[in-house]
Amino acid sequence: MARDTPVQNSTAADATQTLPNLVTIVGRGVPSNFEISVDGDLEMLADDPVAEGTVVSGGVAEGAIDVGVQRFRFSGQMANVRLVDWNGNEAADSASVPTVHVEYGSAER
Template identity: 60%
Template sequence: MARTVPERSQAASETDSELPHLVTIVGRGVPANFEVTVDGELEMIDEDPETTATIVSKRAAEGSIDVGVTRFRFSGQMANVSLVDWNGVPAPDSSITPTVHVDYDVPNR
């Protein structure tokens, strides 16, 4: 039985070229706050900002996370990442703040 490869839409290809980079915030099971700023454009993926209470502007996003992941695609360079735990203790002084992964030139799958 042959397996077909799904076709990528032109919109997905355009998103790749317009927002080629990916930032992933991973919760550690404890409520924490994050703020991400880029010098290009930023867009939340996989989730709806209204349902997650994440504030997303053209170049910045801020919100909270306890478990799971929150992902954003962006263009340009990462300008700033700020993480604080539920007590307001910033990373790296707190071992329970979320982890952040920044990947450049990641295709949209």
């Protein structure tokens, strides 16, 4: 018996098409906090964002990073990035805050 409408599973290719942009936050070995916001949808590329210490709600992600990398896919444009080190010093005043890389139209998943 045939179905009336086919069922399609979501794939990495589907996510790349709907969330074509990538932002990567790279820790520098110093505990730091970050907040990113976009004017579209935002999704963290992690099995468990809570285990990573990151909260994603709508187009905003807020979290902490010490070492390693956290990646997010998003649609639209980057609206804001805020980085502070463990002393509360912002990016312009601290060489210890994480680095942020934004790639528009990235096919990486």
